[in-house]
Structure formats: structure tokens, C-alpha cells
Amino acid sequence: MASNEVKLLSSWISPYVLRAKIALNIKRVEFESIPETLFPKSDLLLKSNPVHKKIPVLIHGDRIICESLVIVQYIDEVWASGPGILPSDPYDRAIARFWAAYIDDKWFPNVRALLVIEEDEAKKATLEQITEGLVLLEETFTKCSKGKKFFGGDNIGYLDIALGCFLAWLRVLERITDVILLGETKTPLLFKWALDFSSEPVVQPDMPDIDKLHEYSKGFSQRLKAFDKKKK
């Protein structure tokens, strides 16, 4: 393999893979997307990410980088061929990292839970927590964007990628639950942001089709339930 060749172990359904793709698009890096089967996991995945066995995996020459937010930061630091992804000010960077961690550790687990929860009461509580999180992120948007289009200002940045990667799945969950999660009433700024984000040239071609993802989610939800049961 040529020393600078870039490959990405991918799946069109994975929000985490989408993060890496958007970051590579921002930096105009050409890369080969290697579709990962996931059920079962490929030997290449097991070999390149033995700790988590999860996509995305970025293969850059002989370097292997795992974990989506680590990958996005790596891409930002290695390639200067596009706008910066993390803010340039250390404090703004800290704020972006704080909220990206919040999204992954606190907010998204509720989104995932919606795919497996069956009891109405628990579902209702989870929906409320998702909306509360989005209201918090709406406040964060006001502070970070300073009146501009994105969390990152004029351009898509770290926090835009961290949250925006979940938009297609959010829309699918709205269909499944018949509840508006990211709506104009409670989160008008994020509602507008979601439209802007999704139509950006570095995002739009890689955004999953909602109909196709909705169809896929039916079988996926069963797989997640089986996975969670096995884990217990």
C-alpha cells in the first residue's frame, strides 16, 4: 500500500462512520470506503480494531486510527487542505470537546435506547430526555455559533459533525415513534441548523436516505435487542 493511501472501514448506516467521512470531505482527502458487513464482523475489522471491534476505522498508510472523534481530530491535525474542524481558540475547543462528549456519553444512549425499549412508560421518559438534551444543545448552539450558521461559525466544525451525524437516525426515530424530536417549536435554531447542515456539499452526498434507513431500522432494531439480551 502506498504510504499515504487512505481507507475507511465503513457502513452507510453508521453515524460514527459519517463523522469520519464528513471530516475527510472537509479536508478534500480522497479515500477508499471499504464496506464493513458487521453481521458477522470482517477479519479486517477484528484485526484493525481488536479493542472495540467497531467502525469507523481509518487506515492512513500503515497507521490505524479508531474511534470516530479521535479520527476526526486526527484528520483535522494531519490535513491542512481544508478549513479547520476544531475551533482555533483553546477555550472554544474545550467547549466543543465537552459537548461532543456530552452527545456521545449522555444524549445518544437515549437515542439508541429508543430502538430497543418496549414499555410505554420507559419510552416516554426516554423521549423526554432526548428532547431535554436537544434543548440544552440549542442553548449551546446560540453560544457557539454567535449568530452564524453552524456551531463552528461559518463552516461546519467539530460539534456540527458530532451531532449532525445522528440527524438521519433522528428522523427515522420520529417516524417509528410518531413523535417530533427535533422540531421547530422547541428547538427552532437546531431545526434550521439541521437543514443547513444536511444540505452542505461535504455532508449531503453521504447522508443516508431516510426511507432506506427506516426500512433498514426494522431488522436492526431486532438485532440490537438480541445483542442487548446476550450482553445481560
Added chain:
Amino acid sequence: MASNEVKLLSSWISPYVLRAKIALNIKRVEFESIPETLFPKSDLLLKSNPVHKKIPVLIHGDRIICESLVIVQYIDEVWASGPGILPSDPYDRAIARFWAAYIDDKWFPNVRALLVIEEDEAKKATLEQITEGLVLLEETFTKCSKGKKFFGGDNIGYLDIALGCFLAWLRVLERITDVILLGETKTPLLFKWALDFSSEPVVQPDMPDIDKLHEYSKGFSQRLKAFDKKKK
């Protein structure tokens, strides 16, 4: 408050606070440590970290930064008054970030669990997982340190801080369980590293006293159990 004054909401028992302290020590930053009571949480804590309500909180002039690894990166980026904490090469940085996230997301939850688990079988399984994690980290040490004293090379770096902050608690858990967790047999390099790390001038004065921490852990374990029960 003068615009560059540095304060840290702290507690001597918190490994996460220790991360921030070590980073500040490395950069030779003078700071005021404000002891946080935790039970109950102070108004200052609730106001400065409303999302997680957790220490450490770094107050730098009018900037408030939360989450220990975010704080360590902020300190590294703001102050050039000491050696770099994150590696200078983007790939080495990615590796350090990957393993720091592993420590927090995969490895430490087992350490914390030991304080609350009561059943022998579950305790045994958890002890094994902790050791397995340390064996993995021993391999990582070989790759990162390249024959030098620390993960970060000649100086203490990001990954040293991320793991080293837990050393005192590990020793306390060894006393409680009568099991060697970080020993010379299975992890000879980390055993040596732990001694080197703990005796560094930027670490040693802030390392909790093991006897005192052991004494504290007795009541703390009951509090954790009560907290977990309430959460359920």
C-alpha cells in the same frame, strides 16, 4: 477576579481532579484549589458544571472548563510554560486519545464497580477484567514509551495522567480485595512505571495517602451503593 486567575474545584479523593492538578503542575501554573464538599454538592459546583455536577472544574478568569480530559487538553494548549502534555505527532496524539478514552469508558467502570459489587462471582469476573485491561495497557506502554520511562517518553504525558490518576485507588482496592491488581508478575513494565510516575515532583505532592484513602473508602463505598440504588 483578575482575568488570568486560576481556580480548581477539587477533592483530594478524586482521580479526575488529580489529572487537572498534575497538568497544572507540569505547566507550573499557580492555582487556588477550592475543596468541594460533594455530599452535598456546593452551589459553586452546581452553578459551574450544571450538566454533570462533577469535579474537577477549572476556572480560568471568566472561563469555566469541565471534564478532566478536556481540562488537561485545555491546559496543554493554553500554557507553554512546561513540556507538552499531548504528543506532538498527530498519530501519537490519536493513540493517546484512544487509550485515554479506553481507560475512562471500558477499564475504569470495572474499578468503580469493585467498590459496590457484593457477590463473589461478579467480583471475581470484575477483577479479571481489570487485570486484562492492565495487560492491554502494558502492551500499549511498550509501544508508546519506546523504551523510555513514561507513556509520554521522557516526560509524563496525556496517557500517563489518564491512567496514573487511578494508582492510589488501585492500591486501596488491592487492600480491600486482597488481590494484586497492578503487580510485577503480569505487568512488570506498568509496575515500574507506577513507581516512577508516583515519585515525579509534579505528581508526588498531590498523590493521596493510601492509608487515608483506604480509611475514606469505607464510608465512600456505602455512599456509592446508596447512589447506585437510588439511580435504579
